[in-house]
Amino acid sequence: MRNIPLLLMLLLFCTVVDAQTILVKGKVTDTQKKAIAGVTVVIKGTSIFTQTRNDGAYQIYSTYGDTLVFTSTLGMTESIVVSNKYLDSPKNYLLIDVELAIDNQIFNLSLEELMSIKITTASNISEKLNDAPATIIVLTQKQILDLGYIKLSDILDDLPGMDIVKTYGDTYYKNYWRGFRNTVGTAYLLMVDGMLQNQLWTNTDQIMAAIPISNIERVEVVYGPASSVYGANAIMGVINVLTKKTSDADGTHFNFQSFRSINNYFTGDYNVFYQRNNIRFSVTGRVEDGDVNEFINPNDFYWTRDEHYSNSALWGDVVNNKNLGGLFSSPERNRALDFRLYIDDLELGVNFYNLSTGYGTVYPADRVQPVNRWPQTEFSIYSRYSKQLTSKINSRTLFRFRKSDITNDGLFIEAYNTTNNSLGDSTIAHVLVGSGESVRGIDFSSWSTYNRSVAAFQDFDVSLNDMISFNFGLKYESKNLERNYNAVYSDYVAPSVLINASLLYPPITQNVDRYNNRVFIIDEAAYFQGRLRLNRSNALNIGARYDYNSQYGGSSTLRMGYVGSFKSLTAKLLYGQAYQEPTMRNLYGGWSGSGSNENLKPELSNTIEASAIYTKGKISALASAYRVMITNTIVGDNQSASNLGERIISGLDLHLRTQISQSFIKNLSAWIYYSAILSEKEKKFDTDGNLTGSGIIGDLAHSKLYFGTTADIGKHLTINFRGRFIGERETVITNPIRTIPSYLTIDGNIQVRDVIYKGLNIEVKFINLTNTVYYHPGIREADSGESPGTWDSNGLGWSGSHGWYNSKLPQPRFFTMVGITLNL
Template identity: 30%
Template sequence: MLKNRLLFKYFCAILLIYPCFAFAQNDDLFSMEIDELLQITVISSNGIEESLIDAPASMVILSESDFIKRGYNNLAEILVDLPGLDTIQTNGTSYITSYQRGYRTPFMTRTLFMINGIVDNHLWSQDALISRQYPISMIKQVEVLYGPSSVRYGPNAFLGVINVITKKGLDLAENHTELLMKADIGSWDSNGLELFSRGNFENVSFDISGRIFTSNEEDLSERWGFLSNNLYNNQKVWGPLLQHQNDGEFYGKYNDKTDDWGLFANFKYQDLKLSFINWQIDEGYGTQYAADRGQNNGDWQRLSKQVLLEHDWQYRYNLNIKSNLLYRKSRVWGNWAEATPDWNQGMSEYSYISISNWNSSNNAIEIKQDFDYTYSEYFRYLLGWRLKRSDLTKAYDVPGYWGGYSSTISSDALGPYGFGAGVFHSTDLNYDFDSKPIPNVPNDNRVQFNDAGIYFSVIYDSFPWRTNLGIRYDYNQIWGSSTNPRVSSIFKFNDNQSAIKLVYGEAFQEPPALQLYGGWSGRLANPDLAPEKAKNIEVILMHNSAHWLHDMSLYRAFYDNVIREDAINNGKRVITGFEYKGRFEYSHFLQGQDNITGYIYYTYTNAKTDRIYDHNKQDWVNQTKKLGDISPHKINMLIDMPFYDNWHLNIKGNYLHSATLYSRNPLNIQNIKVASCMIFDASLSYKISSWNFTFKALNIFDRKVFSPGVGKADSGNDFSKRSLGFINSLTVEPGRSVWLSVRYQFDLK
């Protein structure tokens, strides 16, 4: 990590030295009008440029001006404000977990996350690891698409797509370059630095961005009994592990540090483009795990490296051929201090203890080609194929951990108690095991397979009608094949300011290697897992009036072969929902000021499952009931008010109605619900010349909020004895935080 950080600092220094020319101010940050919103160009719905009104999907678009006015410092903050997403911040194995359209999952795996159309979900877990590693300053717009999209994107575009579109050097005038610097400081000793540069010259353009972020994170140990320092420091529970430390801090107290960074670059020469994605997350375990089972002072590290070579060829005026060659690497590694309660009679206060280091290294290479052929003014054909070769870890390489696979410890080394070389007891005087896996998981713990896909779509466009017909076939050597159609019809009226859309789509979610092969020491492995299936029918109504853009979606989704957290295809789900997305713009009550803008979003979600967990039988049973952890009503609202030419006041509120808990959660049988809550945020920004200063407060009134636990959420809430399971049944959300951001941008001529 140190080498990478030094390289990043060297890169930052180059960008700081290089701007030594005259600069010109960019005054177009806040210029979007309400009557232009339906004509915004989007890419994510069909993989081609089309207007929002023509996109065959429900979408939310956020522009660069939205990021600046709202004071966003990272992508995770954006998700909290979106309709149709229930977002939980655990600061744990994932910084956030977000359930799109009411589909609860152990991780954020059913939403496809992309940078410029390049999938960035983790290869092994398929988790969308959205934390603080992505530079906000590189983003042109974020496109959030709701509903199945497998026809265009293949596997795992199951609930929807989040596509981050970055600013390109080619968008500048020729022989121009631009430099943007952004620095953030905030509560809990949090610091962020971003640099972004782009340029456009004859036949050559580029964009480069980088970000580092560090934080001590908020100490939440007093907010929930199973996060108490009395448990982290309990001698009976932890024994000799309390003599050990991580990153210079002894175990035995709440400690949740963050050290993230990311580098992103695109270089374009004529029709050829070379792109790089390289980021690393190094975070603790936050509030996810009970303090009598896991110390949150650990390193949970994730890495993504991607290299893309792309050729974009325009043949005459009506045929575009795009060819991609992509190499991906995803890795997850770190350390973990664990205390498993001693199950022997009279020993429940004591533990079998371990400190483990683990690794999972994964890579893939993918070739794909897309054809876009405009046959006439009425017909447009889209065709594409892809071939992917994956080389993934099976179980974690985790030396000495409960008989887990190890590249460095013999399987015959069972340790003092026969459970693994690294498993000791809290009554022991010393803990002296220390072994790490090698960086690359050996071949005997890997699986290699191919998968391929082909799709075809046709667009018929004759005003006022626009119709999309598409189908895709995918084949995977592990789990077999899947065929998915998508059909939509759009009728535009009212001088192209209104539209009604009818959309039917299907999608599939491939089982991740993490569950196929068991992850931790091969437990809960199921190599026979089949893909999940989704079918979604939706009606969308869009209407643009003088002051409002109204966007309403009514959908019903059917899910089959649901993969539970214990790696079993078992169950069906039916989710009915309604989403209203309204954006407004009114003249300011002060003469000479820019217009007042904002939004109001409302989400209704009714998520049902036919399988629930019976705590008396300790098993799943057939019964139709609410899925749980999903708020039935959600309201997001925002108002942005400019004043005195250079000032913007932005106030937003997010309301979540009380929610029933997931049936696996022990609190469910106590009829405990997550309480309703309303959280307000505010930001005040000042713009002068090329400078922009933003002061922001999140959770202004310091509300003490709980969200549902993630995964099994099985700890319970009886703090007088050991927890019932590893994962906290409720998640403690952060309190108030304050942030100051400074942004500086100039153009070089």
């Protein structure tokens, strides 16, 4: 493994084979016989390709026996073998015309045809959706826009098998995918075009809330373990956001979306795409400005009420400065920029995502003021090169530099009691406190971590024949990470003597490397994924990967699967291993009452899944049963953390989709997903790390139902309604509120297209149409409770919320946004 950097360099050399050529011409049209521009036409096994012009025409020099592969932006493909049957004798060239579907005709395809869409995420190679060894949901850009999501992370609300907890704070959301509940990090990977976006220090995917929507081609959601393909932290799956790389026609294209609420919550999302022959350039940006208090009613939960944020007895002069506190306010100032340049097979890119939020509903109002900033940024520069080495081997090379930071311009305002443990009176928080008594004090602090990595990836795709194909690759990554938070604190002051809160700001930490607070980690990996097609109906998949990490050693993972296709029925039997890295927070970032341990090892999982998919005409149904066993789970106590835990989760997912066409309804699609957790169990430990038995994991709804319909009415109107029923959730043992009630919510979206002129659309988004009052369980210990607080007898100490994390989190009331989309 230590020679991987050298191997990567040796594998970058490419060759091209020349051959005798003949001119091939033709035209590519859609299912309605309209010309399609921007279709890629490539000679299979070579790097020779072209694209169709505005009139759908193309020409390319090829040889008899070559295979021409035509690919639309949707991923629909058609392969044609070059032969003399296409010869136009008088003109001495070949004439090959092709019909393909494009994105806005997706609903004209039968669901059987949709199963032929090519996806890439399941095995890190292009394959048909139905052939992939995993359960997969694909969302196209049209579907994302029709559903009316305000931000990309909102798609998680309607994906089966996910227990979403939204705080809108420093932990913006938690996604307990297939029952994996933890405190720090996520059990799945978030990618953009196959490049990892999980935060380097915390392994969270919250940056998804800042990723632009306007340049997305589709999102592939892969269920099940993927560590044998991608390495660590893919126990439950992968979400891969794939962006637009070609346009339907040469020239400059503009896509703009802008929405605003009645109280000026604003989102703006744009993409400018330029294409001329084999050169393409894309610029994408996103701006989001608003406040969570526009859609969260703080009076829905006791410890988010304004009466606590504005209580000067609790907060002193903080309540008189609206920039510091005084009411429930959690601003969002999210930004994104994305630059791409494509020259033939070379791709160069720069990405910047900034998620800058308040603290939402995470903390009780007597402990934290939510109005202040928690800024998270992701920045990367990369180059990617793809080349067909021979007719059977394709090479992909990626170099990437990334920064993953929590920056030093944030502020955290907290209040807590300190007890005088001395034998006599003592001055604490600038007031005199008697022996054994407590005083409430306030401090300001700033927390930051700066992390970076340099990585190289080399992948090969090999197709020996129609029966045998495989891919393999190598990875090398060097990480320079913060060991622990850079944290600076202000003075600690009692509310009664805090008369000028603006003087309490802490000093700004410097963005410099402190060697004694840095960790240097090398990640190396090699993987193999293969498919053996036994016959037209049956295929076996096998994959293996070995990862070496200089922090915790080596990890091996295996994946095996059977895929059988029998006319309208597809059956899959899958087994996969995966592992979850301990985060830097788990290893080094502990504090009093929340331990860490630098000797932690990865958590390990084994998953078995069986699924059946029936697709016939306009109906598609799926049933999938799974069982996940996780060992070495990380258990934290007051002083440390250890790999003592074990979890077992069993579940069932049912999907049903249909498509209908009527005279007045151009396209009507409807879907219903049902997810059930059949059983959940984990080992339980006390606060000192002693095993006390076993019990439920907690915060998981055993029944979840998702449903919706989208109708294209005539040429100018699209209406969507979607809903979700989330069953009752029994909470974690540390939560004094033992259950979170079930709820039903309905959202909607209405689009009126081509208003005044073609490409200008008006859109209205509706969130929680019935104004339902509902809750998510709190994160981490969720231990605040909801009983009122009291002052101690000395009038200095405060006994209020029971813990640092709210027990239940109020969710959005009725909320609407109006805006325009422009496509030129």
